[in-house]
Amino acid sequence: MSDAPERILIKGNEAVAFGAVDAGCRCYFGYPITPQNEIPEAMSRLLPEIGGCYVQAESEVGAASMLLGACASGVPSMTSSSGCGISLMQEALSYMTGSMLPAVLVNMARGGPGLGDIGPSQGDYFQAVKGGGHGDHRNIVLAPATAQECYDFMFRAFALAFTYANPVMVLGDAVVGQIKEPVRRTPPPDALAPERLAELAAPWRVEGRGRRGPGAAPRLVKSVYLAEGTLAARNRQLRDKYEAMRAEARWIAQDTDDADLVVVAYGSIARAVRSAIRALRAQGAAVGLFRPITLYPFPDEGLRALAAARPGRRFLVVEQNLGQMVEDVRLALFGPAGRGAEVLFHGLMPGLLADAQTLEEPVRLALAGKEIRS
Amino acid sequence: MTASAYQDVIIAGFGGQGVMLVGNLLAQAGMEYGREVSFLPVYGAEMRGGTANCTVVIDEEPVGSPLVRTPLSTIVLNEPSLARFQPRLAEGGVQIVNASLIDRALVDERRRTVYIPVNDMALKIGSVKMANMVALGAWIGATGTLPLACVQDALNRVVDGRYAKLVPANAEALAAGYDFAKKQTA
Numbered sequence: 001m002s003d004a005p006e007r008i009l010i011k012g013n014e015a016v017a018f019g020a021v022d023a024g025c026r027c028y029f030g031y032p033i034t035p036q037n038e039i040p041e042a043m044s045r046l047l048p049e050i051g052g053c054y055v056q057a058e059s060e061v062g063a064a065s066m067l068l069g070a071c072a073s074g075v076p077s078m079t080s081s082s083g084c085g086i087s088l089m090q091e092a093l094s095y096m097t098g099s100m101l102p103a104v105l106v107n108m109a110r111g112g113p114g115l116g117d118i119g120p121s122q123g124d125y126f127q128a129v130k131g132g133g134h135g136d137h138r139n140i141v142l143a144p145a146t147a148q149e150c151y152d153f154m155f156r157a158f159a160l161a162f163t164y165a166n167p168v169m170v171l172g173d174a175v176v177g178q179i180k181e182p183v184r185r186t187p188p189p190d191a192l193a194p195e196r197l198a199e200l201a202a203p204w205r206v207e208g209r210g211r212r213g214p215g216a217a218p219r220l221v222k223s224v225y226l227a228e229g230t231l232a233a234r235n236r237q238l239r240d241k242y243e244a245m246r247a248e249a250r251w252i253a254q255d256t257d258d259a260d261l262v263v264v265a266y267g268s269i270a271r272a273v274r275s276a277i278r279a280l281r282a283q284g285a286a287v288g289l290f291r292p293i294t295l296y297p298f299p300d301e302g303l304r305a306l307a308a309a310r311p312g313r314r315f316l317v318v319e320q321n322l323g324q325m326v327e328d329v330r331l332a333l334f335g336p337a338g339r340g341a342e343v344l345f346h347g348l349m350p351g352l353l354a355d356a357q358t359l360e361e362p363v364r365l366a367l368a369g370k371e372i373r374s
Numbered sequence: 375m376t377a378s379a380y381q382d383v384i385i386a387g388f389g390g391q392g393v394m395l396v397g398n399l400l401a402q403a404g405m406e407y408g409r410e411v412s413f414l415p416v417y418g419a420e421m422r423g424g425t426a427n428c429t430v431v432i433d434e435e436p437v438g439s440p441l442v443r444t445p446l447s448t449i450v451l452n453e454p455s456l457a458r459f460q461p462r463l464a465e466g467g468v469q470i471v472n473a474s475l476i477d478r479a480l481v482d483e484r485r486r487t488v489y490i491p492v493n494d495m496a497l498k499i500g501s502v503k504m505a506n507m508v509a510l511g512a513w514i515g516a517t518g519t520l521p522l523a524c525v526q527d528a529l530n531r532v533v534d535g536r537y538a539k540l541v542p543a544n545a546e547a548l549a550a551g552y553d554f555a556k557k558q559t560a
Contacts, residue, residue: 009402009413146436179440180398180413182405268440275438353416356439 007182012150012172015183016106017042019154020078022187024194025104026052027077029066031059031085034118035174036108039080060085064092064105071101072221074205076158076197080106083116083124087132093167094133097238098223102161102201104154105139106170108177111351120174120268121350125324128171129296136235138242139167141295143266147181155191160248162192162200164241171295173320175268175353250293251302255281259288261367262306264329265318266292269348273318275356276363285367290315295325300332307333307341315341316366318359320348322374347374379434381519382442384459385510386427387451387472392506395532396449397428400510400520403528404432407520412440425455432519447517449509451492456480470512470555472505488512488555495550504547511551516559522552 010018016039020028028043040056047054053070057063063079070077081089086107096103107128111121126132128141140160142153153170161168192200206219225231255277256262265273270291277287290306292299307313315333317326326345333341346362348354362372383400387393394415401413415428429445431437444464450456451472460482463469468486474493481487492508499508514522526545533541 007405009398009405009411175414175440178415180401181437182411271437272439272441278438353441354439355441355443357443 006184006186008185009180010147010183011038011178011180012144012147013038013108013177014042015147015150016080016154016170016177017046018183018185019151020104020158021046021050021052022151022185023155023158023191024076024197025078025154025158026050026075027055027067027070028053028079029055029057029063029070029077030079030081031057031063033082033085033110035110035177036080036082036106038177039106039108060088061091064089067103067105068092068096068099068101071096071103072099072206074198074201074207076102076104076162076194078104078106080108082108083110083112083121084114086124086127090127090133093139094131094135094137095223096167097133097137097139098135098234099221100165100204100238100241101167101221102158102165102197103167104157104161104170105167107172109171109173117351118174119351119353120176120320122173122267122269122320122324123322123350124171125295125319125321128169129298129328136238137167138238138245138296139169140164140245140248140297141169141171143171143293143295144176145267145270145291146176147179147183150176151183151185152188155188158197159190159192162197164245165200165204166241166245171267173268179268246297248294249297249299249301251299252289252291252293253302253306254289254291256288256290256306258286259310259313260286261314261316261363262288262290263316263318263363263366264290264292264303264325266295266325269318269320269354272354272356272359273363276359279356280360280363285364287363287367292325295328298328298332300328303329303332313341314344314366314369316344316346316363316372318346318348318362320350320352320354322347344372345374346372349374380432381447381517382429382431382445383447383449383513383517384427384429384442384445384462385449386425386455386459387506389426391426391451392503393426393451394428396506396510397430399525399528399532400430400432402532403520403525404430406528406531407524409434410436412437414440425452425458427455427459447513449513450476451505451509452476453480460485468516470509470516472509474505488516488558490551490554492551495554496547499547499550500543504544507544507547508551508554511548511553512555513551514548515552515555522548
């Protein structure tokens with residue numbers, strides 16, 4: 001039976017906008033940049049219709065600061081940008097983490113460094129997961145690969161941001177943002193209702209004096225702690241929160257049971273890898289895929305379990321950059337003597353369009369334990 | 375013809391020839407037919423002056439790679455697109471070639487080709503703007519991936535409401551291309 005009537009054909013960027021609004025987002029601040037312009041375009045239409053607020057800021061610096069203000073009021077709010085625009089937002093991102101605010105940021109990454117190009121790239125991995133801003137800030141990073149995941153992950157982004165009172169970044173790329181695919185516009189199982197988001201914000205949100213009744217103590221949202229010992233206490237609080245976030249690590253393992261080689265890839269590159277694996281398995285190659293869904297927290301335990309289940313099993317990290325996530329894979333698999341696993345790397349240059357056929361050769365070489373030239 | 379579970383196509387031409395519109399139409403029709411689909415436009419410096427192209431993948435399981443190096447089929451509407459994509463066509467693949475704008479001498483005779491004057495045929499139906507629809511119709515006839523009626527019906531969701539009155543002529547253009555390809559392959 002055809003399920004066509006439930007599905008709509010939209011771009012990943014449009015799916016982000018629909019997902020955000022359906023998840024309860026009511027404020028958007030941004031500044032245009034390719035390849036994510038369909039997000040502000042859709043938000044500028046959707047938000048006024050439901051009493052929300054859309055602002056095209058004077059710059060990314062302004063947009064991120066407006067986001068900080070909106071988040072402090074407890075209203076589900078977001079921004080989106082790409083590459084260099086996200087760099088401009090790092091100061092506010094650090095402030096929002098320090099202030100424990102539930103901001104949601106979307107980076108549909110483009111090629112870099114510098115102005116780069118408008119093609120796909122995974123060169124922003126370090127910035128996203130290690131923190132491009134100052135101080136010990138960490139933010140949860142979700143990596144969608146399909147338009148449906150762009151929709152679903154916006155719910156998850158707001159749920160996690162409000163649960164932990166911490167910024168969440170959704171990291172895609174030009175392919176994830178520009179691809180048009182069927183999307184079902186129904187909330188995923190892990191969605192939190194907007195009322196629940198409001199409850200989570202109730203203990204700290206800034207509402208205006210007197211709104212909580214006479215005599216209520218004023219609230220202050222801040223990231224500055226100058227009195228002796230207060231910054232240390234704040235950082236301990238953040239550390240405990242980051243440790244609690246580890247429970248949110250998510251991944252998908254496919255065809256790994258019999259695999260001599262597990263390819264680790266995320267986002268759009270994981271799609272091309274999956275097709276390459278499909279072709280190679282049809283030829284009898286024992287290859288599987290491990291796809292991190294959360295890049296922070298990184299799914300170390302999922303990887304370690306795969307390594308432990310089959311000693312001698314190799315791992316090949318395929319990314320569209322010069323080698324970034326591979327460091328987290330090596331950290332995860334660098335275990336006690338005799339338990340570490342061999343981790344190989346194949347990098348695709350940013351800006352190129354990666355197809356499955358091109359990826360078959362490096363996977364074949366890795367399976368045979370041969371050197372791969374990126 | 376038995377419809378294969380997997381099909382992909384690169385559609386290419388000058389900016390303005392309606393490459394993205396027929397790519398969208400094909401993906402919409404595939405989705406409405408109950409398939410998994412992806413449509414990926416390629417933008418870049420090539421938007422102005424050179425060629426624009428998009429890739430559509432139709433499958434029975436969720437689409438993996440939305441990009442293909444060696445497409446199973448192509449629709450090429452101008453000479454630069456033929457030069458770029460003819461060498462990449464998969465072994466046994468089929469290409470729809472715009473005979474109105476592309477010299478026959480450039481067509482590789484070893485390739486399965488529907489050489490069809492889509493501009494001239496569209497002009498006869500009413501407007502050269504429908505050359506893209508004639509070409510997509512020929513692709514449907516040559517590949518059998520989707521029923522013609524399904525693609526014609528999907529026009530109603532892809533064409534903006536302001537242009538609804540143009541849907542019948544576009545459906546006719548699809549049919550003209552379809553018939554041309556069917557006659558050639560019969």
